[in-house]
Amino acid sequence: MNDTWDDESAENSDPTGLSRRDFLGMSLVAVPVVGVAAANVKAARPAAAGPPARAVAAKAGLMPVTLNVNGQVRQLRLDPRTSLLDALREEMDLSGTKKGCDHGQCGACTVLIDDRRVLSCLTLAAMASGHRVTTIEGLAQGDRLHPVQAAFLKHDAFQCGYCTPGQIVSAVGLLKEGCPGDAAAIRECMSGNLCRCGAYPNIVAAVQEARGGRTT
Secondary structure, eight states, rough: OOOOOOOHHHHOOOOTTOHHHHHHHHHHOOOOOHHHHHHHHHHHSSOOOOOOOOHHHHHTOOOEEEEEETTTEEEEEEEETTTTHHHIISOOOOOOOOOSSSSSOTTTTTTEEETEEEEGGGSBBGGGGTTTTEEETSSTTTTTTOOHHHHHTTTTSSOOOOHHHOOOOOHHHHHTOOOSHHHHHHHHHHTTTTTTOHHHHHHHHHHHHHTTTTTO
């Protein structure tokens, strides 16, 4: 008895008359062998109702988070791992707070929580629930700039401007914290905010003027 597989006999043994080679060739060009039957079976299946939005949110692991940002309360549904920075920029369209290093090294993402400076890239959005968050957008009162903003303009305390929102918010925070007004103390208090353009002398001058209330 010959145990060797006989290609020709195998190809001709299909009762449909299709050889194995023909079947594979038809599969490669996506021609359904039993297209009509498959379509009938598909049509006979009842349409599955989509899961309710609440179930989708729960499945995705989202959680409700209430944020008070610049005096406005927002109800959000966020992944528990969402940073405050991403919630501000992606969920609330507050793009003034910049994403620089995203590792807490540059200070571009500085915001105030209850008037204290924090790095929003290292702060979970859920941790800010129940607290007051202030971003660069919340400093001015209409057309009236905050004294620190006015001082930064007066002293040209920026160049490219990317780090400027974090610099200004950090300066507002250190003034609220009671940082001494001498240049050395200001440099120390602002040491977490990097400026790649090197505008540090002007930043220190602006903070000193804002601290003294001299903005004109």
